[in-house]
Amino acid sequence: MDLLLKGGWVVTAARVEQADVAIKGEKIAAVGPDLAAPGAVVRDVTGKYILPGAIDAHVHYQMPTGDLLTADDWFTGTRLAACGGVTTVIDYAEPASPGESLTEALTKRLEEARDQACVDYGLHQVVMPGQEEDEAELRAVVEKGVTSFKVFTTYAQRLSLAAISHLLQQARRLGALVTVHCEDHEIITAKREELIAAGQTDPAYHAASRPAEAEVKAIRDVIALAGEAGAPVYIVHVSTGGGAEAIAAARSKGQQVYGETCPHYLLLTESQYTGPDSRLFLMCPPLRTAADNESLWRHLAAGALQVVATDHCSYSRVQKAAGTAFYNTPSGVPGTETLLPLLYSFGVRNGWLTLPQLVRVLSTNPARLFGLYPRKGSLRPGSDADVVIFDPRRQVTLTAANLHSAAGYTVFEGFHLQGYPEATYLRGWLIYDQGCFLGQAGQGRFIPGRV
Ligand SMILES: [Zn+2]
Structure with a gap:
């Protein structure tokens, strides 16, 4: 021994x-x-x-968007994970558009992580429009140990509902899990144009530009597709009570729908967008209301949401400061290091979760859903x-100076x-x-x- x-x-x-x-x-x-x-x-x-070590099932290290790269790379991102009690992270292999294949993207991402990661890691495979057709590539990815696909209903890489439906059927045959970023593209586009036309472009309008109903509609649409396909589906970063409600309703009818939320959706509200540091709080989907916070806690406690992850996407203070409007401010915040202690203090100590529930939402459930159990998520x-x-x-008062993210701030400063x-x-x-x-x-x- x-x-x-x-x-x-x-x-x-x-x-x-x-x-x-x-x-x-x-x-x-x-x-x-x-x-x-x-x-x-x-x-x-x-x-x-x-x-058991926590699993952060949703992180983005050195993620390229336009000419920006998120501040935490595979080394600093996994170092701060270790400091927060997170022993496994799950990042994304995303094909560089256009034309990179799924397996090329996966090989490249594994290469980036290999000599840098300080904790264990898995990957989700992002599937770009058209790639849902390529059964051989999807199968190859699963055989290499990536058992979950990620798609978007908005952004340039969005898949149509027909394409998502097709992927759900492919995934069902392969035994893989489709995970979806749910915000309705048409609702967001219309709202954004309306705000720009009215000259309301300040980052303070971020939450208004991506309304709750955009998330709720997309979640309902995706749940309906999964039901028709007879496939399980996992909704990432649920931010609204309405979204959690839709997941709970489908589950109560026996559908295999899973939901993830994040500490910032449980603990912060859109009032942050009117403060002086509004850009630092900008992420997609946006922060919502105190009623949403409470509804998310309630559904997490009831088991309708199964996973809390962070969507760690650490644009730095400097990168954020360059934003002049809600549509050009880098969207994403750091979070992995504070995941476990926040969930303990505000979940367990406030009576929402028992200690075994804490272990389920941070370790056992993500390990099971992403094919890592019982190697991970168990003692x-x-x-x-x-x-x-x-x-x-x-007792700890959170402050960026004592945390390890290269972002240089925490949205939970002073907690x-x-x-x-x-x-x-x-x-x-x-x-x-x-x-x-x-x-x-x-x-x-x-x-x-x-x-
Ligand atoms: Zn994300």
């Missing part, structure tokens, strides 16, 4: 129990009371929670020893937290301990998903 975590509270998707955790090599060897482990290094974790013997020691008493990760183990390796990053570039591995 190499390491024994002694005296803590082990939290799994099912329960909380006082137990020790023994780690051998890169795997969990045993979980149980009063374990003996001759020769092992013993870490006393009395009073601490032992959680059972044989699983990877991805472990977070979480101190429920530690008071109780409970914070104390240490992070990746496959048994201590990669973060009490404020110090101890991992290294290239330590993270690609974890192929299995259908």
